[in-house]
Amino acid sequence: MLRIIASLLFLGSVFFSSAQTGSVTDGPYLFYRGDSLIIQCIANGVLATDLHSVQKKMPASINLPIPGNAGGVLTVPLKKKLDTESSEYKPAQKLFVTSDIEGEFHGFQKLLVAGGVINQKFNWTFGDGHLVVCGDLFDRGDEVTACLWLLYKLEEEAKAAGGYVHVIVGNHEVMNLSEDVRYVHPKYMKAAAIMNRNYNELYAPNTELGRWLRTKNIIERIGKNLFLHGGVSQAVNEQNHSLKKINSLVRPLYDMDGLDSILNAANAMVYFNNLTSPFWYRGYFAPPLASMAQVDSTLKVFDVNKIIVGHTIVDSIQTLYNGKIIAIDVNHHKQNHQALFIEQDRFYRMNADGKKTKLN
Numbered sequence: 001m002l003r004i005i006a007s008l009l010f011l012g013s014v015f016f017s018s019a020q021t022g023s024v025t026d027g028p029y030l031f032y033r034g035d036s037l038i039i040q041c042i043a044n045g046v047l048a049t050d051l052h053s054v055q056k057k058m059p060a061s062i063n064l065p066i067p068g069n070a071g072g073v074l075t076v077p078l079k080k081k082l083d084t085e086s087s088e089y090k091p092a093q094k095l096f097v098t099s100d101i102e103g104e105f106h107g108f109q110k111l112l113v114a115g116g117v118i119n120q121k122f123n124w125t126f127g128d129g130h131l132v133v134c135g136d137l138f139d140r141g142d143e144v145t146a147c148l149w150l151l152y153k154l155e156e157e158a159k160a161a162g163g164y165v166h167v168i169v170g171n172h173e174v175m176n177l178s179e180d181v182r183y184v185h186p187k188y189m190k191a192a193a194i195m196n197r198n199y200n201e202l203y204a205p206n207t208e209l210g211r212w213l214r215t216k217n218i219i220e221r222i223g224k225n226l227f228l229h230g231g232v233s234q235a236v237n238e239q240n241h242s243l244k245k246i247n248s249l250v251r252p253l254y255d256m257d258g259l260d261s262i263l264n265a266a267n268a269m270v271y272f273n274n275l276t277s278p279f280w281y282r283g284y285f286a287p288p289l290a291s292m293a294q295v296d297s298t299l300k301v302f303d304v305n306k307i308i309v310g311h312t313i314v315d316s317i318q319t320l321y322n323g324k325i326i327a328i329d330v331n332h333h334k335q336n337h338q339a340l341f342i343e344q345d346r347f348y349r350m351n352a353d354g355k356k357t358k359l360n
Contacts, residue, residue: 026145026191028062030078030208031201040195041065047194064149066122067105074122076153078208084215084251087243089164091223092130097328097340099134099229099310102172103141103185104332105150107352111337114354122150124157130222131158134310134328135170135229135279139183141333148209169216169254170229170311171279177203177213177254205255214254217247218278224305225342230281231309231325232298234290235270240301246271246278284325285312295321306347308340317349319359326359 027041037052039062052058059078066072096115101108112118117126131154137147155165172183179200181189192199203210219228221243226232241249250271274280283290298307310329317328317338326347330336337352348356 024187024190024194025065026187028064028149029145029195029202030062031204032206032208042191042194045194062149064146064153067143067146074150074153076149077156079152079156079212082211082215085166085217085220087217087220087247089130089166089220089222092128092164092342093344094126094129095132095222095225095340095342096126096129097132097134097227097308097342098338099168099170100136100313100329101133101141101147101332102136102139103144103147104337105141105143105146107332107335107337108147108150110352111339111350114352115339115341115350116354118154122153124154124161124163126158126161126163128162130164130166132166132168132220132222132227132308134168134227134308135218136172136310136329137167137170138172138176140185142185142187144185144188145209148213152209152212166220166222166227167213167216168220168227168229169213169218169279171277173213173216174253174279177210214251217243218250219243219246221302221304224303226298226302226304226307228307228309229279230277230311231284231290232278232302232307233270233276233281233283234294234297235273235276236278236281237294237297237301239270243302250278279311282312284309284320284327285314290321292321295324299324317359319347323360 024045025043029040031038032054035054037054037058039050041048061075061077063073064076066074096117098111113120117131119125138144151165151167158165181199184199189199192202203213205211205214253272270276299305306324306326308326308328312327313329313331314327317330317340319326326340328340330338339350341348341350341356347359349359350356
C-alpha cells in the first residue's frame with residue numbers, strides 16, 4: 001500500500017509547472033550506479049548534474065548551498081567509509097541534546113551556535129563534547145537536506161576533536177526510508193520531479209545520505225543516560241534485549257523489503273507497533289500511561305539513570321517521573337527553539353539565546 005501511495009504522489013509531482021518549481025533550491029543528492037556517482041543539485045528550479053567515476057575521480061567533497069545565504073555554500077567532505085554506529089558510549093563531560101528539528105535549519109543552527117557546538121561558519125567548536133539528535137530531522141519543514149548534510153559534516157569534525165555526533169533514528173526517518181511519504185514537505189516532491197525521480201529514490205540504499213542514515217541506531221546509551229526518540233514500552237522491557245540487539249533487530253525496518261520480512265519474525269512487531277516501538281511509543285505522555293514501575297524496569301534493564309526522549313511535543317523541556325524521564329520535543333516550527341544541555345551530570349534547559357535553566 002505504501003508503495004502505491006508513493007507512486008501516486010510521484011506521478012502527480014511530475015506535472016508541476018515551471019512556475020511552481022522555479023523557486024526550488026535543493027540538494028546535493030548523490031546516487032551510486034555501478035561504478036558511477038551521479039551528483040544532482042537544484043538552484044532556483046534549474047538542475048545541475050555531474051557524473052563521476054567511483055574508481056577514478058571521486059570528488060573529495062560536495063558543496064551544500066546554505067539556506068537563506070544567496071550564493072553561500074558549505075564544503076562537506078565525503079566520508080571514505082561508513083560504519084554502523086555503536087550502541088553504547090562512555091560518559092561525556094558535556095552533551096548537547098535536541099530532537100524533532102523537522103527541517104527547521106535556521107532554528108537548529110541558532111541553537112547549535114548558542115550552545116557553543118558550532119561557530120557562525122558551521123565548524124565544530126564543542127571540543128570533546130557530544131551532540132545528540134533524538135530523531136525526526138525529516139518532514140514538515142523545507143530544509144531537511146541541509147540539516148542532514150550539516151550533521152554528516154560535523155561528525156568527522158567532532159571525532160577529530162575527541163567529541164561525537166549521535167544521530168538517532170526517529171519514526172520520520174523510518175517512514176522516509178521505508179516509503180511512507182505522508183508528511184514530506186511539497187518542496188521535496190517538486191525537487192524529485194525536477195530530477196525526474198521518484199521521491200523514494202532520494203534516500204535509497206544506493207545514495208550517500210541513504211547509506212549514511214542506515215548506519216544509525218534507534219537507541220543509544222551514553223554513560224548513564226539513555227537516548228531514543230519515543231520511549232521504552234513494557235513490551236520492550238520484557239524482551240530483555242541489549243541495546244545492540246535492539247538496534248540490529250530494527251535496522252531491517254529502515255527499508256520496505258526489510259519490513260516485509262521482519263514482520264514475519266518472532267517478536268518483531270514489538271519494535272514496529274505504534275504502541276510499543278521505541279520510535280513511536282508515547283506512554284510517558286498519553287494513556288495508557290507508563291507506571292513508575294515500568295520506568296524503573298527500563299532503568300534497570302539498560303543500567304541507566306535517565307531516559308531522554310523526543311517525539312511528543314511539550315511546551316518546554318521538562319522532567320517527568322521524578323526526574324527519570326526528560327522530554328525534549330518542543331515545537332521548533334513555532335520558533336520555540338530549546339535544547340537539553342548536560343554538563344558533569346547536571347541537566348539544563350537551554351534556549352536559542354544560550355540561557356540555561358537547571359532542571360529539577
